[in-house]
Amino acid sequence: MNPKAAERRSSPDVSIAARLVGAAFLWWFLYRVNGPLWDWAVYRAAGLAPDGRLGETIHFFVFDTTKILLLLSGIIFVVTVLRSFMSLERTRALLGGKREGFANVVAAGLGVATPFCSCSAVPAFMGFVAAGVPIGVTLSFLIASPLVNEIALGMLFTLFGWRIALLYMAAGLTIAVIAGFVLGRLHVERWVEPFVFETKVSAALSAGVKLTWRDRVELGREEVVTIVRKVLPYLLVGIALGAAIHGWVPTSFFVHYAGPGNPFAVPIAVLLGIPLYSNAAGVLPLVEVLHAKGLGMGTLLAFMMAVVALSLPEMILLRRVLKPKLIAAFVGVVGLGIVFVGYLFNAVLG
Amino acid sequence: MTMQIRVLGSGCARCKTLAENAREAVRVLGVDATVEEVHDPMEIIAQGILTTPALVIDGELVLAGHAATVPQLEEVFAGRG
Numbered sequence: 001m002n003p004k005a006a007e008r009r010s011s012p013d014v015s016i017a018a019r020l021v022g023a024a025f026l027w028w029f030l031y032r033v034n035g036p037l038w039d040w041a042v043y044r045a046a047g048l049a050p051d052g053r054l055g056e057t058i059h060f061f062v063f064d065t066t067k068i069l070l071l072l073s074g075i076i077f078v079v080t081v082l083r084s085f086m087s088l089e090r091t092r093a094l095l096g097g098k099r100e101g102f103a104n105v106v107a108a109g110l111g112v113a114t115p116f117c118s119c120s121a122v123p124a125f126m127g128f129v130a131a132g133v134p135i136g137v138t139l140s141f142l143i144a145s146p147l148v149n150e151i152a153l154g155m156l157f158t159l160f161g162w163r164i165a166l167l168y169m170a171a172g173l174t175i176a177v178i179a180g181f182v183l184g185r186l187h188v189e190r191w192v193e194p195f196v197f198e199t200k201v202s203a204a205l206s207a208g209v210k211l212t213w214r215d216r217v218e219l220g221r222e223e224v225v226t227i228v229r230k231v232l233p234y235l236l237v238g239i240a241l242g243a244a245i246h247g248w249v250p251t252s253f254f255v256h257y258a259g260p261g262n263p264f265a266v267p268i269a270v271l272l273g274i275p276l277y278s279n280a281a282g283v284l285p286l287v288e289v290l291h292a293k294g295l296g297m298g299t300l301l302a303f304m305m306a307v308v309a310l311s312l313p314e315m316i317l318l319r320r321v322l323k324p325k326l327i328a329a330f331v332g333v334v335g336l337g338i339v340f341v342g343y344l345f346n347a348v349l350g
Numbered sequence: 351m352t353m354q355i356r357v358l359g360s361g362c363a364r365c366k367t368l369a370e371n372a373r374e375a376v377r378v379l380g381v382d383a384t385v386e387e388v389h390d391p392m393e394i395i396a397q398g399i400l401t402t403p404a405l406v407i408d409g410e411l412v413l414a415g416h417a418a419t420v421p422q423l424e425e426v427f428a429g430r431g
Contacts, residue, residue, distance in 0.1 A: 087415070088400040115415060120402045122360055122391045127400040195392065219416055226364075226417075317360070320391060 016217055031070050038063045057247030064239050064285055068155075072231070072281050073224045075154035080223040083115040083150075084216045088124055090114075091141070095133045100184050104140040107133075108176035111144030112169075121314060125321050126196050135192065136184015143334055144176035147309040151227075155284050160291070167345065168301055175305075175337035182333055183326075191326035227281070234282025242289035255294040265299045266342035270335055273306025283307050298345030305338045353383035353430060358394045359403035365389075367417040368403040375423035383427065 038059055042048055048055030091110045095103060121142060128138040148169055157165035211219070258265045276283075287300045315327055322330070355372055359365025369387045376383045388394060394402065405413040405426075412426060 092400065115401075120400065120415075123394045123402055124400050126391060126395040127398075130395065218422075222416060222419075 016213060020217070027070060027074055031067070034063060034066045034070070038066070053247045057243045060246045061239055061243040064242065064288075065236065068235060068239065068281070068285055069228065071155055071158055072151070072235075073228060075151050075158075076224045076227050077220040079150045079154065080115070080220040081216045083113065084211055084219055086110075086114045088114055088120065088127070092128055092131050092133065095128065095137060095141070096131050098133070098137065100134050100136050100181065103134065103137045104177045104180045104184070105173075107137045107140040107180065108144035108148075108173045111141040111176060112148045112150060112173070114141075114145065121317055122320055125318070129192070129196055134184055135188055136180045136182075138180075139183050139188075139330070140176045140180025143179050143309065143330075144173060146311070146314070147176060147305060147334075148172035149308055151281055152284065152304065152308070155281065159284065159288055160297075164297060164301075164349075167348075171301070171341040171345070172305065175334060175341065179330075179333040179337055183329060186329065188326050188329065191323040191329070193321050193323060196321050231282045235285065238282050238285040242285045245293060246289050249293065251293045253293075254290065258295055258299065265296065266302050266339050266346065269299045269303035269342065270306040270310075270338050273303045274310045274331075274335075275312060276307050296342075296346040297349045298342040298347070301345055302338050302342030305341070306335070309334055309338070351382075353381060353427070354408050355383050355385045355427075356388055356406045357385065357403060358388045358397070358399055358406060360389055360391050360394070362402070364417040365403040368405060371418060371420045371423055372405065374420045375427055378420065379424055379427055381427055 042055055042059040042062065043050050046055075046058075048058065050056070050059075091114045094110065095107055098106065125138060125142060128141070129135060153165055153169055156168055255261075258268075283304045287304055291297060291300055310331055315331070318327060318330075355376070357365060357369040357372055359368070365387070369385065372385045376385060394404075397406070399406075399411065399414065401414040403415070403417060404411060405418070405423075407426075407430060418426070
């Protein structure tokens with residue numbers, strides 16, 4: 001690129017700002033009319049009774065689908081643009097040569113802020129370890145990254161308020177810090193495939209790519225399309241299930257079998273969450289409904305954390321660099337942390 | 351000179367999309383280029399790359415972390431052709 005073009009592209013030009021303001025306004029407008037629009041369409045135009053089961057279920061489905069899709073798109077866009085200022089390369093540079101302990105805290109925090117797709121897990125793990133980042137610290141990063149998902153954070157905030165969102169973040173970070181620290185103390189180096197330590201890392205390309213404002217906005221837009229397309233099936237199933245439960249299953253059913261009074265509710269929720277592979281966004285509609293039906297918030301957060309942090313496909317990817325023993329220790333330590341957080345939240349939030 | 355385009359990524363959906371888009375962009379532009387996919391994490395890391403998918407042209411990292419679209423890639427390739 002010639003210097004002039006670089007200069008022109010690097011300033012956030014007026015048309016981008018105008019388009020962003022326009023998009024924000026449109027988003028806000030759609031969010032506001034969502035309720036009245038479906039009230040009118042379902043109860044007036046289609047003539048269903050507002051207190052009938054069918055009307056209520058259908059209304060819940062269309063209203064919630066629109067609401068969640070709007071929230072999801074807005075949050076993904078903002079998060080992606082903010083996160084484009086961070087990169088794995090920068091994170092690694094910040095963590096390199098640090099000692100365990102405080103570095104686990106920094107690593108967990110960076111795990112939340114760094115853009116990261118689970119398909120980068122293996123190169124990131126190898127790159128971190130080869131650059132001298134301790135294994136426990138690397139694991140803190142790898143645990144925090146999916147566990148404290150900013151999209152989930154944003155949606156919890158909008159659906160349940162800042163208290164639940166903050167608790168979720170604090171709990172996730174604590175699990176990542178402690179689990180990474182414990183695994184580091186266990187000297188798990190012997191459970192890492194030896195070739196990881198033999199790999200030479202070249203610094204030639206590690207500087208990363210420079211981004212302009214136009215690139216960041218474009219990245220945000222692409223990410224919204226990619227993620228929404230990916231989670232849409234999960235989301236629709238989640239909301240449909242939610243709508244059915246909302247309309248047809250009596251509250252006493254869940255409170256009886258899985259309410260805060262049942263001591264096995266949390267471990268069962270975690271075990272159910274492991275084989276389920278979904279995005280936090282796909283689980284949240286279900287969480288919203290089940291919470292309204294009387295399930296403990298701790299049980300539900302534990303379920304969501306297990307779904308996002310202990311996913312089978314990621315374990316299979318990590319198997320290329322970690323021996324089964326370390327994967328088992330990883331699942332065990334993180335799983336225990338999640339169960340503990342579930343009980344704690346059920347006790348605190350009632 | 352033939353442009354050497356390498357798409358690095360351990361086989362995730364985004365990596366496949368990027369490789370397909372790169373091939374399509376090369377076809378549309380009709381530039382003299384080869385597109386190669388690199389799946390081996392050892393080789394990816396040996397190049398110092400952490401964020402995948404990554405696009406490397408003639409040994410230079412030009413794009414990392416997202417699947418660029420065909421028009422975007424055309425722009426990138428045309429600037430080098």
